[in-house]
Amino acid sequence: xxxxxxxxxxxxxxxxxxxxxxxxxxxxxxxxxxxxxxxxxxxxxxxxxxxxxxxxxxxxxxxxxxxxxxxxxxxxxxxxxxxxxxx
Amino acid sequence: xxxxxxxxxxxxxxxxxxxxxxxxxxxxxxxxxxxxxxxxxxxxxxxxxxxxxxxxxxxxxxxxxxxxxxxxxxxxxxxxxxxxxxx
Numbered sequence: 001x002x003x004x005x006x007x008x009x010x011x012x013x014x015x016x017x018x019x020x021x022x023x024x025x026x027x028x029x030x031x032x033x034x035x036x037x038x039x040x041x042x043x044x045x046x047x048x049x050x051x052x053x054x055x056x057x058x059x060x061x062x063x064x065x066x067x068x069x070x071x072x073x074x075x076x077x078x079x080x081x082x083x084x085x086x087x
Numbered sequence: 088x089x090x091x092x093x094x095x096x097x098x099x100x101x102x103x104x105x106x107x108x109x110x111x112x113x114x115x116x117x118x119x120x121x122x123x124x125x126x127x128x129x130x131x132x133x134x135x136x137x138x139x140x141x142x143x144x145x146x147x148x149x150x151x152x153x154x155x156x157x158x159x160x161x162x163x164x165x166x167x168x169x170x171x172x173x174x
Contacts, residue, residue, distance in 0.1 A: 004149065006093060008117040008166070029147055030095040031118075046162060053163040060116055062091065063158045064151075071150045075133060076140040079095070 002067030003042060005033045007049075009057040017059075020048055028080040036067060089154030090129060092120045094136075096144040104146075107135055115167040123154060 005025060009017050018027075024045045025033035037045070042063070049059050064070055092112060096104050105114075111132045112120035124132070129150070136146055151157055 004091070006116060006119050008119075009163075029093060029145055032093050032095075032147060046160075050162050056164050056166075058116055058164040058166050059162040060119060061160045061162065062149075063160070064156055066156075069151055069153075069156045073133075073148045073150070075137050075146040075148065076096075077143050077145040079143075079145050 001037060001039065001042065002064045002070060003033075003035055003037050004062040004070075005045075005059065006062075007031050007057075007059045009053065009059075010055060013052055013054065013057065016052055017049070020045070020052065026080060030079070032080075088124060088126065088129065089151045089157060090120075090122055090124045091149040091157075092132075092146065093149075094118050094144075094146045096140065096146075097142060100139055100141065100144065103139055104136070107132070107139065113167060117166070119167075 003025060005021060007017050008031065021027070021033040024037060024041055025035035028034050046061065053059065090112060092108060094104050094108070095118065108120045111124060111128055112122035115121050133148065140146065
């Protein structure tokens with residue numbers, strides 16, 4: 001499935017969250033990641049993320065069965081360039 | 088159409104971007120907004136956002152014809168509670 005993940009975590013946990021997300025997804029913007037993931041990998045990512053989170057930290061995970069349903073447009077600077085760019 | 092908007096703008100422009108997005112969408116997390124928008128309103132929002140952006144500022148706009156295609160899960164703290172919550 002196609003995943004868009006957005007996190008909002010306290011500064012002291014940003015590096016760990018960044019590293020975790022990079023293992024599974026492509027970085028597209030400050031605290032935004034995307035990519036195709038199996039259900040199994042998504043479950044692992046969620047469990048690892050939950051272990052990191054604390055206090056006011058928040059992660060939103062959007063999932064779609066088919067990434068083709070999602071259009072993506074960038075205004076301003078394009079920061080991350082991902083391989084599996086949505087058409 | 089259903090819209091998820093994520094922005095990454097310099098601190099001095101955050102308030103203006105926040106106000107603009109709130110006029111059209113629901114706030115769900117730090118710099119993340121969602122909502123149902125007509126194509127016309129989306130075009131207006133994009134034009135207004137482009138007028139605000141400068142330097143390294145970046146906005147990603149995800150759109151789907153049908154918000155039901157999108158699942159949303161929150162880990163940690165749920166920050167914004169939106170009216171038209173995705174099932």
